[in-house]
Amino acid sequence: MYGMAHRALRQMMHDRLGASTWTKVERETGTGPADLISLCVYDDSKTIALISASAAHLGLPVEEALRDFGRYWVRYAELSSFGPIMDFTGQDLVTFINNLDRMHRSVVLAMPDARVPSFTLLDETRQRLLVRYRSERTGLEAFVIGLLEGLMDRLNETGTVHVAERTENAAGTVIDFAIELDRT
Ligand code: HEM
CATH class of the missing domain: 3.90.1520.10 (H-NOX domain)
Known part of the structure; x- marks a missing residue:
């Protein structure tokens, strides 16, 4: 998926558990700044690995974390450059x-x-x-x-x-x- 999804997940984790937990997620999944470029495409396995590691820190089953992330995505997109598109x-x-x-x-x-x-x-x-x-x-x-x-x-x-x-x-x-x- 596009890096925009990874950035949204990072933001959700920052909001919920703070930057230091996200740093752990990055370390556990071998993720670095190059995996977080909004307009780059990454293999879905990268996205899934980030969500699974985040779910473990949130103490949630992966499905629950995915659901929370979906809900979060709408708010994230609203604040992004795509906000006006959502209004239309x-x-x-x-x-x-x-x-x-x-x-x-x-x-x-x-x-x-x-x-x-x-x-x-x-x-x-x-x-x-x-x-x-x-x-x-x-x-x-x-x-x-x-x-x-x-x-x-x-x-x-x-x-x-x-x-x-x-x-x-x-x-x-x-x-x-x-x-x-x-x-x-
Ligand atoms: C302005 C708001 C939105 C933007 C900018 C946006 C953009 C995107 C982008 C970039 C992807 C990734 C595609 C890829 O990397 O291959 C995606 C996937 C997806 N979007 Fe949206 N989206 C928005 C709103 C929504 C909404 C409101 C829904 C549903 C109610 C939705 C449903 C999905 C789903 C389910 C996927 C996963 C791909 C799949 O199921 O095959 N999106 N979207």
Whole structure:
């Protein structure tokens, strides 16, 4: 993944446990400044190693750390140079999700080697959204849950996210996420 993800993780760890813990994560994973360049692409195994080591320091299972990281990512992106793009993407959940692929396409203009996922809103009622996620990657389910929770935080919604259906194989992943909103 792009170094921007590594920098976001470093920032999350700085916020939670301080710079000295992140230094330990770097040491344990053989990471240095060259692995943290926003616009460089790194093998996903590097990203996973950083998350696993961070999870151990946070005292969380890797899946929980991935979810926290997804939630954190939305706030991190808001403060990055991509903040204005997020504003244009939508001010409510339905609009945002419908524009997410367009938003990622504009990210790809800046980061041409990004392998971004695709999101489709399959069904919508006032209290429930069904969102299909397609990716050539596997293992990021908890990250997506955190991202969707982060979007809810950003757009002043509360609710829960769970997996309604999943197909994951070597060719990639298709997961339908149900967002149950606390609306009356
Ligand atoms: C301005 C905000 C955002 C930016 C700048 C951004 C950018 C990126 C970038 C650079 C990657 C890495 C691709 C790669 O290195 O191959 C990525 C991956 C990803 N993004 Fe976004 N993204 C944003 C918001 C979101 C949101 C709101 C969601 C979902 C609700 C999302 C879902 C994902 C997922 C799940 C991945 C992992 C790749 C995969 O599943 O295949 N992103 N994004």
